[in-house]
Amino acid sequence: MSERVxxxxxxxxxTASAAGGELQDAPPAxxxxxxxxxxxxxxxxxxxxxxxxxxxxxxxxxxxxxPHDPIAQDVLNRFAPPSAAHPLGTxxxxxxxxxxxxxxxxxxxxxxxxxxxxxxxxxxxxxxxSGFAGGKVDGLIMRVIDVLLAFPNFLLVLxxxxxxxxxxxxxAVAFLVAGWVGYARVVRGLVLVARHQPYVEAAHAxxxxxxxxxxxxxxxxxxxxxxxxxxxxxGQLLLAFAALSFLGLGVQPPTAEWGAMLNEARExxxxxxxxxxxxxxxxxxxxxxxxxxxxxxxDVLDPKLR
Amino acid sequence: xxxxxxxxxxLAVTFPTDSGPIHAVHRMxxxxxxxxxxxxxxxxxxxxxxxxxxxxxxxxxxxxxSGQVALDxxxxxxxxxSQLRHVRGERIGMVFQDPVTCLSxxxxxxDQLVEAIRAHRGVPRRAARDRALDLLRSxxxxxxxxxxxxxxxxxSGGMAQRVMIAMAISCDPxxxxxxxxxxxxxxxxxxxxxxxxxxxSEERGTAVMLITHDLALLARFAERILVTYAGSIVExxxxxxxxGRPSHPxxxxxxxxxxxxxxxxxxxxxxxxxxPPSARAIPPxxxxxxxxxxxxxxxxxEVPELMVHGGDDHASACHFAxxxxxxxxxxxxxx
Numbered sequence: 139m140s141e142r143v144x145x146x147x148x149x150x151x152x153t154a155s156a157a158g159g160e161l162q163d164a165p166p167a168x169x170x171x172x173x174x175x176x177x178x179x180x181x182x183x184x185x186x187x188x189x190x191x192x193x194x195x196x197x198x199x200x201x202x203x204x205p206h207d208p209i210a211q212d213v214l215n216r217f218a219p220p221s222a223a224h225p226l227g228t229x230x231x232x233x234x235x236x237x238x239x240x241x242x243x244x245x246x247x248x249x250x251x252x253x254x255x256x257x258x259x260x261x262x263x264x265x266x267x268s269g270f271a272g273g274k275v276d277g278l279i280m281r282v283i284d285v286l287l288a289f290p291n292f293l294l295v296l297x298x299x300x301x302x303x304x305x306x307x308x309x310a311v312a313f314l315v316a317g318w319v320g321y322a323r324v325v326r327g328l329v330l331v332a333r334h335q336p337y338v339e340a341a342h343a344x345x346x347x348x349x350x351x352x353x354x355x356x357x358x359x360x361x362x363x364x365x366x367x368x369x370x371x372x373g374q375l376l377l378a379f380a381a382l383s384f385l386g387l388g389v390q391p392p393t394a395e396w397g398a399m400l401n402e403a404r405e406x407x408x409x410x411x412x413x414x415x416x417x418x419x420x421x422x423x424x425x426x427x428x429x430x431x432x433x434x435x436x437d438v439l440d441p442k443l444r
Numbered sequence: 445x446x447x448x449x450x451x452x453x454x455l456a457v458t459f460p461t462d463s464g465p466i467h468a469v470h471r472m473x474x475x476x477x478x479x480x481x482x483x484x485x486x487x488x489x490x491x492x493x494x495x496x497x498x499x500x501x502x503x504x505x506x507x508x509x510s511g512q513v514a515l516d517x518x519x520x521x522x523x524x525x526s527q528l529r530h531v532r533g534e535r536i537g538m539v540f541q542d543p544v545t546c547l548s549x550x551x552x553x554x555d556q557l558v559e560a561i562r563a564h565r566g567v568p569r570r571a572a573r574d575r576a577l578d579l580l581r582s583x584x585x586x587x588x589x590x591x592x593x594x595x596x597x598x599x600s601g602g603m604a605q606r607v608m609i610a611m612a613i614s615c616d617p618x619x620x621x622x623x624x625x626x627x628x629x630x631x632x633x634x635x636x637x638x639x640x641x642x643x644x645s646e647e648r649g650t651a652v653m654l655i656t657h658d659l660a661l662l663a664r665f666a667e668r669i670l671v672t673y674a675g676s677i678v679e680x681x682x683x684x685x686x687x688g689r690p691s692h693p694x695x696x697x698x699x700x701x702x703x704x705x706x707x708x709x710x711x712x713x714x715x716x717x718x719x720p721p722s723a724r725a726i727p728p729x730x731x732x733x734x735x736x737x738x739x740x741x742x743x744x745x746e747v748p749e750l751m752v753h754g755g756d757d758h759a760s761a762c763h764f765a766x767x768x769x770x771x772x773x774x775x776x777x778x779x
Contacts, residue, residue, distance in 0.1 A: 345533030
């Protein structure tokens with residue numbers, strides 16, 4: 139019998155890749171060693187990640203970092219200029235601006251991340267079921283999505299908030315209702331492509347159950363684009379959240395939140411413009427962080443763009 | 445005769461489309477005995493693969509199946525969908541054409557094997573791992589511990605196909621269906637894979653149904669051969685009979701269009717004239733009649749039945765089976 143030339147024994151991964159032309163050299167993007175290491179190698183992603191990590195830490199540690207209680211008023215000390223006690227001065231009610239910014243990050247940033255993740259999970263689950271089940275289930279889910287997509291996203295949020303009344307919880311519900319559709323659509327599309335991959339069909343031939351196929355074989359195909367979507371959508375979420383709070387539909391005073399702070403400072407804009415500039419800057423920087431991370435992530439995950 | 449392991453009766457597969465139905469498989473009947481190695485040969489579009497997928501009902505839901513596919517007496521076509529899972533992988537293993545794409549790219553080889561074992565057997569992870577390594581060893585993968593950790597893209601085609609075979613036999617199925625398992629591989633590897641299939645079949649008593657368009661390959665592998673044309677079986681017989689005394693003009697055509705390295709004298713390769721019929725419009729009468737050099741009036745009208753006309757269950761679906769003289773160069777072909 140002929141020697142089994144194709145079965146080159148290898149002693150390590152390194153020799154395996156050198157063991158002749160039969161072994162392919164370029165592994166698919168998602169398989170390269172460490173996603174994190176690659177992200178750190180990508181300058182855009184690194185910057186975005188850095189911004190988010192710093193802002194996130196500041197927000198998380200706000201109760202310990204803040205020099206003052208963010209809602210403690212000191213009416214005799216309104217619009218105070220920067221000083222040792224108040225590094226960024228005080229606002230129209232004499233509250234410490236720095237403390238409010240830090241606590242505002244907790245509300246704005248952490249809510250955006252938590253809400254963005256919740257939307258991702260719901261949307262992905264629905265998309266997975268829709269794409270995998272197909273047929274009537276898929277048809278029904280897609281029609282619901284079509285209806286929701288027919289409304290401009292922002293309008294939908296306003297309608298839900300209008301129906302439920304303003305407030306942070308209601309606003310979160312509104313974003314959830316309006317937001318999952320985008321993910322579901324994307325995930326369903328990816329699943330539709332993946333379910334016809336030979337290895338998924340082979341999994342059926344091996345008698346694997348539907349749940350096992352969906353979670354172990356289809357889901358891994360979906361996560362890369364969904365991660366990119368998450369960063370971009372969460373950035374948008376942060377902006378939208380701030381915008382609605384600015385309009386008075388979200389976070390209610392006296393809770394510190396960047397959008398709400400902008401709104402409160404608006405009335406004293408001429409006298410104390412810095413009170414609008416500070417929250418404006420942090421909102422912009424945070425959104426920038428998400429977008430940079432998203433762009434970098436896309437570049438890393440899609441080798442064709444290199 | 446004992447009951448065959450797999451008994452396919454009048455299997456027909458039709459895909460309804462907007463421009464009329466497509467008859468991919470057209471009244472196909474055959475059986476496979478326990479532990480038997482059967483080869484199915486035919487041109488592209490002859491319905492070989494569709495028939496194989498129909499047996500385990502892996503076709504798209506739009507496919508219309510009729511007939512009977514009895515596995516050890518149970519009609520798979522009547523089985524509720526929830527029961528199918530216990531047939532696929534557990535009683536019938538399948539191996540497909542392109543092994544590298546048939547393995548999940550984001551899971552290591554060992555994990556996939558463990559998955560396949562645990563999908564059907566409630567064995568603990570450790571036991572499944574040990575069995576996975578045994579399986580890799582039995583399909584000829586050296587150093588299984590090392591290779592089990594690798595991802596499919598690092599495997600050569602031949603190794604990937606060995607892994608696929610290991611997965612297909614992981615639950616000791618009674619029947620292994622291999623749909624052109626070597627088409628994507630080069631010839632030296634091809635021979636090894638075929639030898640491996642023979643070896644496994646003999647060691648484990650697994651029946652194997654090998655689908656291919658390569659007649660020479662079957663000589664090395666099969667005990668019995670089925671020749672398909674336009675969704676039906678036109679000739680069947682043991683390797684000896686089919687190669688020694690083929691009787692259907694289509695089988696002759698197939699053999700004349702194959703070249704050999706060791707041929708005694710130079711001969712002209714003959715192609716079968718015309719093209720296989722579209723599955724939308726299978727010719728009336730004998731489906732091969734528009735291309736058959738021996739066509740008679742009756743061929744255009746009547747569908748020939750697959751009839752036993754020689755020893756060893758040699759059967760041929762030709763109105764003139766056993767009456768036509770074989771082309772000269774096929775008279776000396778040895779199996």
